[in-house]
Amino acid sequence: MSILSVENLKAHYVTEKRRKITRVLAVDGVTFHINKNEIYGIAGESGCGKSTLLKAMSGLIKPPLQVLEGEVKYHFDDRELDILALRGEKERREIRGARISHIPQGSMSVLNPVRRIRKSFEDIVGTHLGIRGGSEFEELVKSHIEALGLDWNVMHSFPHQLSGGMRQRITIALATILKPDVIFADEPTTALDVVVQRGVVQLIKKIKQEQQNTMVIVTHDLAIHANLCDRLAIMYAGRIVEEANVDDMFQTPKHPYTEMLLNSLPTLGDRSVRESAPGAPPSLVNPPSGCRFHPRCPKVMEKCRLEVPELIEVESGHQVACFLQEGRVYEQTRELGANYH
Amino acid sequence: MFKKFFIPRLIQYFTVLFIGITLVFVIPRLLPSDPVATQLQRMTAQGQYLDPAAVEELRESLEELYGLKGGMLQQYLSYWKRLFSGDLGPSFTQFPTPVISLIKMSLPWTVGLLLASLSISWIIGTILGGVKVSFPNSLVARAMELVAMGMRPIPYYIMALVLLILLSFIFPIFPMAGGYSVGSKVGLNMRFIKDLLRHAFLPILSMVVLEIGGWFLQMRNVASNLVEEDYVVYAEASGLPKSKIVFRYIMRNAIIPQITGLGLNIGFIFGGALITEIVFSYPGMGTLLYSAILAGDYNLIMGINIFSIVGVSTAMLIIDLLYPLLDPRVRYQ
Numbered sequence A: 001m002s003i004l005s006v007e008n009l010k011a012h013y014v015t016e017k018r019r020k021i022t023r024v025l026a027v028d029g030v031t032f033h034i035n036k037n038e039i040y041g042i043a044g045e046s047g048c049g050k051s052t053l054l055k056a057m058s059g060l061i062k063p064p065l066q067v068l069e070g071e072v073k074y075h076f077d078d079r080e081l082d083i084l085a086l087r088g089e090k091e092r093r094e095i096r097g098a099r100i101s102h103i104p105q106g107s108m109s110v111l112n113p114v115r116r117i118r119k120s121f122e123d124i125v126g127t128h129l130g131i132r133g134g135s136e137f138e139e140l141v142k143s144h145i146e147a148l149g150l151d152w153n154v155m156h157s158f159p160h161q162l163s164g165g166m167r168q169r170i171t172i173a174l175a176t177i178l179k180p181d182v183i184f185a186d187e188p189t190t191a192l193d194v195v196v197q198r199g200v201v202q203l204i205k206k207i208k209q210e211q212q213n214t215m216v217i218v219t220h221d222l223a224i225h226a227n228l229c230d231r232l233a234i235m236y237a238g239r240i241v242e243e244a245n246v247d248d249m250f251q252t253p254k255h256p257y258t259e260m261l262l263n264s265l266p267t268l269g270d271r272s273v274r275e276s277a278p279g280a281p282p283s284l285v286n287p288p289s290g291c292r293f294h295p296r297c298p299k300v301m302e303k304c305r306l307e308v309p310e311l312i313e314v315e316s317g318h319q320v321a322c323f324l325q326e327g328r329v330y331e332q333t334r335e336l337g338a339n340y341h
Numbered sequence B: 001m002f003k004k005f006f007i008p009r010l011i012q013y014f015t016v017l018f019i020g021i022t023l024v025f026v027i028p029r030l031l032p033s034d035p036v037a038t039q040l041q042r043m044t045a046q047g048q049y050l051d052p053a054a055v056e057e058l059r060e061s062l063e064e065l066y067g068l069k070g071g072m073l074q075q076y077l078s079y080w081k082r083l084f085s086g087d088l089g090p091s092f093t094q095f096p097t098p099v100i101s102l103i104k105m106s107l108p109w110t111v112g113l114l115l116a117s118l119s120i121s122w123i124i125g126t127i128l129g130g131v132k133v134s135f136p137n138s139l140v141a142r143a144m145e146l147v148a149m150g151m152r153p154i155p156y157y158i159m160a161l162v163l164l165i166l167l168s169f170i171f172p173i174f175p176m177a178g179g180y181s182v183g184s185k186v187g188l189n190m191r192f193i194k195d196l197l198r199h200a201f202l203p204i205l206s207m208v209v210l211e212i213g214g215w216f217l218q219m220r221n222v223a224s225n226l227v228e229e230d231y232v233v234y235a236e237a238s239g240l241p242k243s244k245i246v247f248r249y250i251m252r253n254a255i256i257p258q259i260t261g262l263g264l265n266i267g268f269i270f271g272g273a274l275i276t277e278i279v280f281s282y283p284g285m286g287t288l289l290y291s292a293i294l295a296g297d298y299n300l301i302m303g304i305n306i307f308s309i310v311g312v313s314t315a316m317l318i319i320d321l322l323y324p325l326l327d328p329r330v331r332y333q
């Protein structure tokens, strides 16, 4: 059963400078569903629109970001809603933080530098549960952070007094204190050193096990996906090009871009330096025509330059947007075209 | 923290004082005019007849008074010695009143004017700047921005003159000059305080009107950068209400550079206060300095300079020392 469905979402950054309007097609027609209790991964090179997709999914839309089309529907146990259609900012706010929450990038400083950690917890708990300080607050927070292996004393510290890894753990505790239904994590391990990364991954697993939330993990690091996720989507230039179970994705990748990404991954025991994906990701202001990957694709065909491939199911639960996969269909279209002339 | 924060600031403070006060000693001695000769000339020009022996005696006592006796080093040392004993020499226009007591009389007026105008303009400007950033597209916010930008380049004396002409000449609501009405009984009673406030109103207003714009714009710049900070974006993503985000996240952090700005601008604002005083003939240091310059009263000019240097640097030091109270990153290093 899906808890979140995204239909044909288009979110662009529209900026105007000296009467010239620039439009970055950061998310450009994305459709997918996330099942309840799964960990869904989104991968892709940096700049392909992953963070923008997360922003749109949590309704954090403010200029220059605009949603042009599409819907983001949540199917909570007690209610259904399209977060982009919610009128009031107040309604959206009630959902954010309580029903859905964010684990930010490891390098980010999301804790207010001039206030003690405790205050950040007070703000969130006070806003959503109405509990303002006192023993009820302390019990709630203490049991939560101690379950995550953190010491109560960190509550009295200021963010700058703690290590990056500790801050990230605290942020995760903060994001999960209200047992949200859906957790979005945007590059949660990026910029942390390897040992800390492992700790963060363990922490996320632990929370998932205890709270039974649904998680969306965005990172360019495929090793994290392999370790954490149930299903995985590969994004390229604002679109999803492949979606499958993690195992299927790693064993039988179908999109040339996915293959390229997996080839750039170091394998165990292999000491040769892996080439990273050749070529550079395209500009999202003027993306290539047809399949956006075609300028970098080793198997490019004439059609790829002209038409946009649809995301189609080629095996059960395995969807790909590539003309190579619709070989038969492709032949038919060509015959049809030939008959026309 | 003591070592890392206070010691460097104290060293800086004393270095600035030392250099500033030394300059006050050096600069007049680099000027081609000889104050003693000028003074003697003035006396003879007034038609007094002085025999040469008396002139010589007078020259000697004048040199003594100006601290011009002996070699440079000797002069410099006795300059410091006299400073430490609080002796700035006598004033020449109001001989033999010591310069120090003239300054003591006018200092409270300047300090009052500065404190009142600074605190009012800083608080209002800071709050308005925060409001502007929180509701950037509201009509009021945009209007404030336009007004602030328009006011910024206006010099102090123009604003003071405009208000003076408008509100005490054309519409005689406020007194034209002075710190209190002539002949009023000085004391802590309602009547005198009211009179004081009526006289202080225009000078304070003219400074406040000019300075609000500056604080407003600075706050706007700082806060509009803060809006993009991770912790503000995250607070929004956590569903915190706007009021909490504005006060506890944006404004609370923007206060720190606002305080730095206070320290950086205090010298400039002090200068503005002196000029404003002159326009309103307010009995503070500005008016005192003005009359001292007109009369060529060297000792008085030097004394006022020394007091200005000490006053402004001390104010900057105090503001610096407030810093750790507001920023835990400094407090707990």
Ligand SMILES: Nc1ncnc2c1ncn2[C@@H]1O[C@H](COP(=O)(O)OP(=O)(O)O)[C@@H](O)[C@H]1O
Binding pocket: A013, A015, A024, A026, A044, A045, A046, A047, A048, A049, A050, A051, A052, A053, A064, A284
């Ligand atoms: N505030 C913004 N204004 C304009 N363009 C933006 C903004 N934020 C991101 N972009 C652009 O949108 C595209 C997608 O960015 P993002 O979603 O951050 O990618 P990712 O998270 O995959 O690295 C990039 O080309 C980026 O330059």
Ligand SMILES: [Mg+2]
Binding pocket: A047, A050, A051, A052, A186, A187
């Ligand atoms: Mg990103």
